[in-house]
Amino acid sequence: MVTLQLQDLGARYGQHMMISGVTTAAFSGGQVVAVVGPNAAGKSTLFKRMAGLIDGPGQVILHDSKKGAQGISYMPQGLNGSARLTVYESVLLARKQLAPRWVVEDDELKLVDDILAALGIGALSFRNLGELSGGQQQLVSIAQTLVREPEILLMDEPTSALDMHRQVQVLNFMRDLARERQVIVFIAIHDLNQALRFADQVLVIADGTAHGSGASHDVITEGMLRTVYKVQARIEQCSRGQRHILIDDIV
Structure with missing residues (x-):
């Protein structure tokens, strides 16, 4: 089972x-890790550093990885690909970029078909990217990430443009994927109630560093909400053992 640990990690732009x-x-394979924190706290920068896209001190430590750094796949907030490509072409291209070859194998086509179907966008396969809504583009971006079959996924706000039904569908899918394939799924997310519902672990980024990490019920507390988010809030127990945040006021 793959594990990932961050050791004194930093990221720099220029100096x-x-x-x-x-x-x-x-963090271990099979876990969903919610990366939370205020706007401009450094969540996207952290993901880019973990993916090796920017420089900085510290280490991303992998154990029991079959792919090494190549097994880390980063999904940015924007969609990759020319607006003239079809959905199917853009997802297949994301797959072929792993090991460029002219020949397209049958198992690669099946993988693309399966991922598009699982995300509920198979009907969009032959639509051009430029014709899609923001939410549809976000689902295609998720498909482009999943088709690489990574060991570790870094997903930067994958549900921000989705309606409530699609958000729950995608987060359920990512949780199931993590458990079935023993993948570590990092999701930067603003909705802390979704983090409480779907995440096993939470990493809080604030003021450019880690404010805390660990099990979601240990990290998302009324004290953290007051200190990091500057809100007075209550965390109450709901049905099926779920916890829910109720905001009373700003601090």
């Missing part, structure tokens, strides 16, 4: 440090 000192315990 300016954007995040620093991010250290966590090891």
Whole structure:
């Protein structure tokens, strides 16, 4: 089972440090990790550093990985691909970029078909990317990430443009994927109630560093909400053992 740990991780643009000192315990395959924090806290920068897209001090430590750094797949907020490509072409191209070859194998076509079907966008296969709504484009971006079959997924706000039904569908799918394939799924997300519902672990980024990490019920607390988000809130127990945040006021 793959594990990932961050050791004193930092990221810089030029000479300016954007995040620093991010250290966590090891995250394990099968877990969904919600990465939360205020706007501009450094969540996207952290993902880019973990994916090796920007430089900085510290280490991303992998154990029991079959693919090494190549097994880390980053999904940015924007959609990759020319607006003239069809949905199917853009997802297949994301797959072929792993090991460019002219020949397209039958199992690659089946993988694309299965992922599009699982995300409920098979009917969009031959629509051009430029014709899609923002929510549809976001689902295609998720498909482009999944088709790479990574060991570790870094998903930057994958549900931000989706309606409530699609949000729950995608988060359920990602949780099932993590458990069935023993993948570590990191999801940057603003909705803390969704984080409480779907995440096994939570990493809080605030002021360019880690404010805390661990099991969701240990990290998302009334004290954290007051300190990091500057809100007075209550966390109440709901049906099926779920916890829910109720905001009373700003601090």
